[in-house]
Amino acid sequence: DAKTTQPPSMDCAEGRAANLPCNHSTISGNEYVYWYRQIHSQGPQYIIHGLKNNETNEMASLIITEDRKSSTLILPHATLRDTAVYYCIVRVLIFDQGGKLIFGQGTELSVKP
Amino acid sequence: EPEVTQTPSHQVTQMGQEVILRCVPISNHLYFYWYRQILGQKVEFLVSFYNNEISEKSEIFDDQFSVERPDGSNFTLKIRSTKLEDSAMYFCASLRPGVRTEAFFGQGTRLTVV
Numbered sequence: 001d002a003k004t005t006q007p008p009s010m011d012c013a014e015g016r017a018a019n020l021p022c023n024h025s026t027i028s029g030n031e032y033v034y035w036y037r038q039i040h041s042q043g044p045q046y047i048i049h050g051l052k053n054n055e056t057n058e059m060a061s062l063i064i065t066e067d068r069k070s071s072t073l074i075l076p077h078a079t080l081r082d083t084a085v086y087y088c089i090v091r092v093l094i095f096d097q098g099g100k101l102i103f104g105q106g107t108e109l110s111v112k113p
Numbered sequence: 114e115p116e117v118t119q120t121p122s123h124q125v126t127q128m129g130q131e132v133i134l135r136c137v138p139i140s141n142h143l144y145f146y147w148y149r150q151i152l153g154q155k156v157e158f159l160v161s162f163y164n165n166e167i168s169e170k171s172e173i174f175d176d177q178f179s180v181e182r183p184d185g186s187n188f189t190l191k192i193r194s195t196k197l198e199d200s201a202m203y204f205c206a207s208l209r210p211g212v213r214t215e216a217f218f219g220q221g222t223r224l225t226v227v
Contacts (some may be wrong), residue, residue, distance in 0.1 A: 021213075026190050029222075031195075034215070038156070041150070041152075041202055041221065041223075042220055042221065043158075043202070043218035043219050043220045044156060044202050044206075044218045046215040046216065046217065049215060088210070100146065100158050100161050100169060101158070101206075101216060102158060103155050103156040103157070103158075104155065105155055106155070
């Protein structure tokens, strides 16, 4: 699986958009970009994933550059409850073969009042 | 919303004792995982399990560890003779087959070895 690089920490004001970048310059064509977050020591929580098109769900938006070498997770209106460590993970998705997630250090996002 | 359930939430054990951590994955999921997180460190992959056998394991998953799916619903992690360095949060995860799927994690078991 390709390596990812994320800033170790970021701050965001409550109510503003949080934009979390991730570099994955060695990503290959069959690798998906996944985002998870971990609040305190709870279990990691799935946020969103995508291959090459931008994706949006009720939690966030994922913007993947055209060359797929980087992506940005956008939390449109950050709240204090979004304070967490955010992990960008690149993973090969082989149909019916599961695969594993490899977590890096992630970005510690602090949402401030 | 379906969820992965882990028990107990906190386990304290003496060094050298055996522990079994339990997980109930989401019912239509076929891939199962254990991860651990030592305090202040990153989440580390231990093992994946599919079709009643280990499909992949990390260097951490040595002979002291074993996994089992004894009854079609529970998924367990056994540590035969615990060491102080086994103290960590242990997370179970499950995944359904398919292309656009995501793994769901339980809330973890905090294992403290004294």
